[in-house]
Amino acid sequence: MLDMPLRVGIGGNGKVARGVEFxxxxxxxxxxxxxxxxxxxxxxxxxxxIDVFIEACGNVHDGxxxxxxxxxxxxxxxxxxxxxxxxxxxxxxxxxxxxGIVVTSDVGTPHGTLATMIQEAHIMGFDILQAGQIxxxxxxxxxxxxxxxxANGFSYLPPxxxxxxxxxxxxxxxxxxxxxxxxxxxxxxxxxxxxxAPAGLYxxxxxxxxxxxxxxxxxxxxxxxxxLLHRPAPLGYLETPKTIxxxxxxxxxxxxxxxxxxxxxxxxxxxxxxxxxxNKHLKAVLAPLxxxxxxxxxxxxxxxxxxxxxxxxxxxxxxxxISPT
Numbered sequence: 274m275l276d277m278p279l280r281v282g283i284g285g286n287g288k289v290a291r292g293v294e295f296x297x298x299x300x301x302x303x304x305x306x307x308x309x310x311x312x313x314x315x316x317x318x319x320x321x322x323i324d325v326f327i328e329a330c331g332n333v334h335d336g337x338x339x340x341x342x343x344x345x346x347x348x349x350x351x352x353x354x355x356x357x358x359x360x361x362x363x364x365x366x367x368x369x370x371x372x373g374i375v376v377t378s379d380v381g382t383p384h385g386t387l388a389t390m391i392q393e394a395h396i397m398g399f400d401i402l403q404a405g406q407i408x409x410x411x412x413x414x415x416x417x418x419x420x421x422x423x424a425n426g427f428s429y430l431p432p433x434x435x436x437x438x439x440x441x442x443x444x445x446x447x448x449x450x451x452x453x454x455x456x457x458x459x460x461x462x463x464x465x466x467x468x469x470a471p472a473g474l475y476x477x478x479x480x481x482x483x484x485x486x487x488x489x490x491x492x493x494x495x496x497x498x499x500x501l502l503h504r505p506a507p508l509g510y511l512e513t514p515k516t517i518x519x520x521x522x523x524x525x526x527x528x529x530x531x532x533x534x535x536x537x538x539x540x541x542x543x544x545x546x547x548x549x550x551x552n553k554h555l556k557a558v559l560a561p562l563x564x565x566x567x568x569x570x571x572x573x574x575x576x577x578x579x580x581x582x583x584x585x586x587x588x589x590x591x592x593x594x595i596s597p598t
Contacts, residue, residue, distance in 0.1 A: 362529025
């Protein structure tokens with residue numbers, strides 16, 4: 274038990290922010306110092322110091338700005354929105370490192386829980402081949418950001434050509450569908466859909482060292498030397514207090530790493546020159562880093578089409594004019 278409860282500040286007024294507030298209020302070893310919208314976070318960081326800041330603003334740019342302000346005011350940061358990890362993770366992590374501050378994804382998010390599973394698998398003596406979600410329950414674009422945040426944190430990549438998301442009959446089919454023996458040295462991210470199955474998370478692993486057959490005979494499903502570790506979906510803000518305790522102890526769940534991939538914009542339909550881009554014009558794709566392609570978040574910042582783009586065509590910095598803001 275801590276001698277003094279951790280003081281927690283929460284940025285945001287939405288469901289996640291309110292849920293975190295309730296959980297922290299009733300958790301041992303911590304207390305809610307304040308919860309405010311993004312416009313009021315800076316003043317309260319200065320006037321009412323905290324130990325840990327929970328980013329739950331609901332807006333990517335507000336959340337990133339509040340996170341940087343929290344670091345500036347010597348508070349550890351818990352990110353609840355994977356979009357911030359992907360779009361602003363590197364500068365936020367750089368600032369945190371320079372100030373001796375922990376920045377971490379929330380363990381209650383899919384990418385946060387997968388990170389915990391990966392750490393536990395390494396402790397148990399496994400190498401990771403693939404990490405993924407079963408029947409993702411997040412909104413489709415948010416799901417892509419979750420998987421990109423995980424990939425960037427561990428230097429994983431999607432398969433060549435992108436995540437496949439096959440429909441399978443049972444979790445055991447994951448081991449045969451993806452052919453783990455063909456996965457190279459870089460672990461992959463992907464997902465599966467299983468009709469009637471609840472949302473969940475999985476890892477495809479293999480032992481790091483040669484072991485007697487009896488060592489893993491109880492671990493099912495398996496297709497030796499490959500094994501499937503899986504668990505139900507995370508519990509969202511119900512699990513945030515665990516992340517808070519870890520951050521205060523200097524133990525992040527998942528910190529932003531040097532990016533390996535991003536979420537890029539594609540044209541949902543053919544787009545003509547001078548079209549002001551809106552969400553209805555675009556769809557998202559997770560892909561390895563490509564300096565020529567326009568990230569989805571930038572495409573939605575008052576961008577316009579410079580030259581015609583065909584249906585399903587990539588938005589690039591050559592055919593798209595990005596707002597200077």
